[in-house]
Amino acid sequence: QVQLQESGPGLVEPSGTLSLTCTVSGGSISSNTWWTWVRQPPGKGLEWMGEMHQSETSNYNPSLKSRVSILLDKSNNQFSLKLTSVTAADTAVYYCTNRYSSGYPYWGQGTLVTVSS
Amino acid sequence: DIQMTQSPSSLSASVGDRVIITCRASQGVTNDLGWYQQKPGKAPKRLIYLASSLQSGVPSRFSGSGSGTEFTLTISSLQPEDFATYYCLHHTSYPLTFGGGTKVEI
Numbered sequence: 578q579v580q581l582q583e584s585g586p587g588l589v590e591p592s593g594t595l596s597l598t599c600t601v602s603g604g605s606i607s608s609n610t611w612w613t614w615v616r617q618p619p620g621k622g623l624e625w626m627g628e629m630h631q632s633e634t635s636n637y638n639p640s641l642k643s644r645v646s647i648l649l650d651k652s653n654n655q656f657s658l659k660l661t662s663v664t665a666a667d668t669a670v671y672y673c674t675n676r677y678s679s680g681y682p683y684w685g686q687g688t689l690v691t692v693s694s
Numbered sequence: 695d696i697q698m699t700q701s702p703s704s705l706s707a708s709v710g711d712r713v714i715i716t717c718r719a720s721q722g723v724t725n726d727l728g729w730y731q732q733k734p735g736k737a738p739k740r741l742i743y744l745a746s747s748l749q750s751g752v753p754s755r756f757s758g759s760g761s762g763t764e765f766t767l768t769i770s771s772l773q774p775e776d777f778a779t780y781y782c783l784h785h786t787s788y789p790l791t792f793g794g795g796t797k798v799e800i
Contacts (some may be wrong), residue, residue, distance in 0.1 A: 615738075622781065622792055622793075622794050622795050623732075623738065623781055623783075623792040623795075624792070625783075625789055625790040625791065625792065636788050636789075637789075638788075638789040639695075639789060640789070672737055672738070676785060679728075679743040679744055679747070680726075680728035680740060680743045680744070680783065680785055681728065681730075681738075681740060681783070682740050682743070682749065684737040684738055684739070685737065686736075686737055687736075687737050
């Protein structure tokens with residue numbers, strides 16, 4: 578069973594870059610699945626941010642415009658999220674997950690990132 | 695973008711009640727839809743995939759149905775541990791979108 582664990586700073590300054598890492602265990606980052614980030618602002622619903630396949634094909638939510646990128650680190654079995662030019666609206670719990678043809682069976686526990694000076 | 699409209703946004707129910715949650719898609723999503731349960735402070739947990747398939751380990755009181763643009767999640771007999779927020783999610787085209795959520799309360 579795949580296990581996912583998010584890590585990274587819990588506080589980011591406005592206009593800075595949010596960077597998170599998801600460590601994958603019980604499965605290979607090179608497997609045929611889409612490595613995904615989802616976020617949830619406090620008290621609100623879930624937002625799909627984007628995904629990356631091991632073939633280096635990526636898809637992103639247009640609502641995030643060009644601010645978001647996802648990278649794979651095959652040597653460490655990890656994938657990462659970078660979100661630039663952050664504002665208070667980017668304060669959220671960030672989840673890593675992975676998509677199969679049937680959807681998302683595995684999720685990390687989530688990590689809260691607060692954007693504040 | 696495909697909009698996913700969930701209803702109701704919240705409901706009050708009692709243990710033993712039958713609960714039905716609906717998700718309507720603005721365009722057809724075939725059966726590329728899942729239902730997820732989320733409890734406070736926890737990650738979403740998949741209950742149903744491909745509209746009607748029960749995730750392994752999930753109690754059989756949960757069921758899903760529908761295809762195209764209208765889907766339902768049914769809890770046949772609500773249990774105390776089922777009080778949570780439920781989301782639908784389509785994965786048929788980009789961007790993937792969640793429904794707004796249904797909070798099931800006592």
